[in-house]
Amino acid sequence: MNMIVCVKQVPDPEAPPASFKIDPATNKVVPPPGVPPVISPFDEQAVEAALRIKDAKGGKISILSLGIGLLRDVVKKPLSMGADELILLEDPAFIEGDSWSTAYALAMAIKKIGQFDIIFCGRQASDTDAGQVGSAIAEILGIPQVTVARKVEVLDGKARVEKVTADGYEVVEVNLPALITVSNELGEPRYATIKGIMSAKRKEPIVWKPADIGVEPGKIGATGRRSKMLKLFQPVREGKVEIITGENEEDAAANLARKLVEVKLL
Amino acid sequence: MADNKGIMIIAEALNSSLASISKELLGAARKLAADLGDEVSALVIGSGIAGVAAEAITFGADKVFIVDDPLLKDYRTDAWVATAEKVAKQVNPRIILAGQTTIGRDLASRLAFRLNTAVTMDCIDLTVDATSKQLMLTKPVYGGNARAIFTSDLYPQMATVRAKAMSPIAPDSARKGEVVTVAAGLDAAAIRTNVLQKVIAEVEGIKLEDASVVVSGGRGIGGPEGFKQLEELAKILKGAMGASRPPCDSGWVPETIQVGLTGKIVSPDVYIAVAISGSSQHIAGCGGSKNIIAINRDPEANIFKEARFGVVGDWKKIVPAFTAKVKELLGR
Incomplete structure (x- = not known):
């Protein structure tokens, strides 16, 4: 199995909400000081999905990431978990895109990689929360997609995917090659092993520029955008909580019950 | 684009009735229709779903496009996207709305790229810009820490809408509407996924x-x-x-x-x-x-x-x- 996993470096979504700031002049997030970026959590689960298939069937996993200022310690994490190679689309021309122009660059890089049976993406990036890049890559490459997977296996040359639904899941069989997006229901990604970390240290990422993957310059990054972001802002919270107290916790609890009945909420 | 007219919602049927998200989409579409002086249509895709048409009219559709075909029984990306593409090209709507649901998030993203347009996912507010008449779409980003407003110059303008962000109109059984049946015309061999099993987690009591x-x-x-x-x-x-x-x-x-x-x-x-x-x-x-x-x-x-x-x-x-x-x- 030849697998490609697309991963994105994002501001750490686990950083405390109070540290989240936007610069209104640039419509951009101000990274909280001292909190390093991470790989978007669903993308890490996508790496885990690929590793489980590699464990069962063998194969090669290529990690593909687009951005600038990609911290090597961050983007090398999938290598330390067991992926085989890391390809970076690292150039200012690639960034500030929307789902479409980003997916176009990734799809062109995937074409250059050539051999693949499954492309994995996270179900959505934890910054844009759009969940479109996977579908766009599949559309550009003309391959089938299954989104929001909780389990992926390969059987008889097809992938068998458990797709999360509102009231459970469905088992979907898909012809290969295919694109699959992965959700948190897949389970925790594995930890890096010492051996993995040592081997990742020695591996240098392959860096591709726009000319390396034959993209049309007008279709990537900011110039290739189909949608424009007019404004990025933080919703205003009113914060008018009434704290119910009492002699002790049990008493406060009883007072809460009385209050909720009194105001007819219960 | 002058040729694009009307607001189309992609409806979902749930146990042969109109899903609540679809009622909400119709409510949102009626508001936009009032701003734009446009009509509202609903596209219903599935197998044995024709009964949903009347309900869609009750909840605000002026026209319902029904594509009823055994090959559309389960949601399968290839079949549903091809069907929605066919109807969208025939109807040429100004706006297409879908729900941010299991079906909507898979269908809308792929359909947008198929139609060479853009879609904004998981919107909680939709308004029409007074000058450009384009949609202004507000969606949560950064895990809900922030919100962003998006627009696009491309048509049809597309969005998926979060559940419970919009309100349905009061159902009116006297509303009149037109029902149009469209043949799916699908090639079974071009559908590259199969749903083998559906597993429903049993939940006791109220949903x-x-x-x-x-x-x-x-x-x-x-x-x-x-x-x-x-x-x-x-x-x-x-x-x-x-x-x-x-x-x-x-x-x-x-x-x-x-x-x-x-x-x-x-x-x-x-x-x-x-x-x-x-x-x-x-x-x-x-x-x-x-x-x-x-x-x-x-x-x-x-x-x-x-x-x-x-x-x-x-x-x-x-x-x-x-x-x-x-x-x-x-x-x-």
Whole structure:
């Protein structure tokens, strides 16, 4: 199995909400000081999905990431978990895109990689929360997609995917090659092993520029955008909580019950 | 683009009736139609779903396009996208709206790229710009920490809409509308996925999305045992139990009761958040509740910023005392 996993470096979504700031002049997030970026959590689960298939069937996993200022310690994490190679689309021309122009660059890089049976993406990036890049890559490459997977296996040359639904899941069989997006229901990604970390240290990422993957310059990054972001802002919270107290916790609890009945909420 | 006319919603049928998200989309579409002087159509895709047409008209559709074909029985990306593409090219709408649902998020993203346009996903507000007449689409980003407003110059203008962000219109059985049947004309060989099995997680009692009272627990509950107490409280309040993501990821409760950005979106009258810190991604799922009641030992927890009433302390002491008092006061 030849697998490609697309991963994105994002501001750490686990950083405390109070540290989240936007610069209104640039419509951009101000990274909280001292909190390093991470790989978007669903993308890490996508790496885990690929590793489980590699464990069962063998194969090669290529990690593909687009951005600038990609911290090597961050983007090398999938290598330390067991992926085989890391390809970076690292150039200012690639960034500030929307789902479409980003997916176009990734799809062109995937074409250059050539051999693949499954492309994995996270179900959505934890910054844009759009969940479109996977579908766009599949559309550009003309391959089938299954989104929001909780389990992926390969059987008889097809992938068998458990797709999360509102009231459970469905088992979907898909012809290969295919694109699959992965959700948190897949389970925790594995930890890096010492051996993995040592081997990742020695591996240098392959860096591709726009000319390396034959993209049309007008279709990537900011110039290739189909949608424009007019404004990025933080919703205003009113914060008018009434704290119910009492002699002790049990008493406060009883007072809460009385209050909720009194105001007819219960 | 002058040729694009009308607002089309992609409707979903659930057990042969119109899904609530589709009623909400029709409500949103009627508002946009009033601003644009346009008509509203609904596209219904599936097998044995023709009965949904009348309901769609009742809830605001002027026209319903029905594509009813055995090959469309299960949601399969290739079949549904090809069908929606065919109808969209025939109708040439100005706007296409879908729900941010299992079907909508898969279908709308791929359909947008097929139609050479753009889509904004998971919108909570849709307005029409007075000058350009383009959609201004507001969606939560950064796990709910921020919101962004998007537009596009491309047509059809597309968005998926979050559950419960929009209100349906009052159903009117006297409304008149036209029903148009469109042949799917699908090639079975071009459908590259197959649904082998559907697994429905059994949930006792009231459905989480429909409950007027929700009792939810977070990481602080510490294990599956604690959720039994929350379940009992939910039962007494004739409500449903939910959870934030950590208890689901830890396997303490089924994944299907996760409330949050990637789980269920609920908007009950009363949402009791027990030992939930209130991460943005959780608030994304419960922020629409009319009243949030927070029980948390950390007075600085973010959930108190969202709550109307709160108690600071250990849930292990508070929940049993609260449950006992509620039983007494309500005589249950």
